[in-house]
Amino acid sequence: MLIVVSALAVVNTPSPGRELDPTSLGDHLDRLYRAAVGLCGSHADAEDLVQETFVAVLRRPRLLRSDDDVGYLLRVLRNTFYSRYRAESRRPRATDLGEHAELPEPRPGTAPEVMVASREVLAAVAALPEPYREAVAAVDLAGLSYREAARALETREGTIMSRLHRGRAQVAKSLGYTS
Amino acid sequence: MTRPVPEHSELTAMADGTLSGRRRRRLEERLVSEPELRAELERQRLAVAALRSTDLAAPASLRERIEVERERARAPARRRRLAVGGALAGAAAAAVLALLLILPGGAGAPTVVEASELAGRPSTEPPPRSGRPGLLAVRALGLPMPDWAEKFGWEATGLRRDEIDGRDAVTVFYEKEGRRIAYTVISGDPLDPPDGAASAAREGTSLRYIDDRGRVIVTWEREGFTCVLSGRDAPPGVLLDLAGWRAQGKLPF
DSSP states (O other): OHHHHHHHHHHHSOOOOEEOOGGGGGGGHHHHHHHHHHHHSOHHHHHHHHHHHHHHHHTSOOEESSSOHHHHHHHHHHHHIIIIIITTTOOOOGGGGSTTSOOOOOOTTOOHHHHHHHHHHHHHHHTSOHHHHHHHIIIIISOOOHHHHHHHTTSOHHHHHHHHHHHHHHHHHHTTOOO | OOOOOOOHHHHHHHHTTOOOHHHHHHHHHHHHHOHHHHHHHHHHHHHHHHHHTOOOOOOHHHHHHHHHHHHHHHHHHHHHHHHHHHHHHOHHHHHHHHHHHHSTTOTTOOOHHHHHGGGGSOOOBOOOOBOSTTEEEEEETTEEEEOOHHHHOOEEEEEEEEEETTEEEEEEEEEETTEEEEEEEEOSSOOOOOTTOEEEEETTEEEEEEEETTEEEEEEEETTEEEEEEESSSOHHHHHHHHHOOTTTTSOO
């Protein structure tokens, strides 16, 4: 009888989700870092931001209700960004990624011209108004789907797509794409 | 009759290849006869291609920092597991084990004086760059480190990483007019201040300090870590001011 009751209790209990695996966090580092550079407009600030995000996530076990680890991490990253960096009245500094900025660490085998091009693209992202920058960072830099980005940024999919459109249009203009 | 302008969302999805079905076919039909729409889609596609080809990897320094954070996060979990195991083994044994694990600076931990001796060793890494105002572009075990150059004239000149009695220790060296001091952050539970250390406070932070054979040692806590600032050539007042400086709130304590 006890077994039956326990089994029913299990069936009726909502799924608590699964615990975020700290050992897998490193797999998402590149995507989060790219999103952070897009948000911060500075490699040094992006490093700090990603580290603070990981510190916050690792502080205690985290239960996730979906398989979307990156989306969850991006949400924490965004919250950390606004609670700390915006509190300091700091605006993204596109100039940090400008012509004279130190180049970020390349992947092995990456051509210098690709690095320069990446820097220009990231500077264009950093110069976007905040809502567009967030959408572009989430979808085009961190690689989230519209749905994942909407969940991470706590808005609707349609809003994400509209912001993406405007953000990409401004990036295209900054890069001189007139087609 | 003019045809309606496509939704932004349709062009967005078309540009990154996620538009499908009837909406895609409808938009493709319009693209054939509307050059302005084609041009707009082309700009979107170019932007998507540029954004998605951004080849930027997280720097090795960041990976190291994350690894340190993971280690730090694992350590308390290990301690908790050990404590549970001890409880099962017997109440008396658990009490002893818990005491050893919970007491600050428990058995086997380095002392503050031992940590301060790192000040006499050479730096092994180049000077950290300046970061945001008041901060260096480096962290010690996750803690932002102060840039004292502008406010106090102490320039960061190097860095080293050590392990003392199983604890990670990161030291940043600073110099001013030929004098050298060292700021060390030690991982793990807080260490006890040295016996006989005097008390002081700066900007609301409690500091303990002592003169150890001509070397001033200041120790305090930041976010649960033990910090040690020491040097032979700087008076206690100077080191206390440096230790307690919060960089207008940018340095978490």
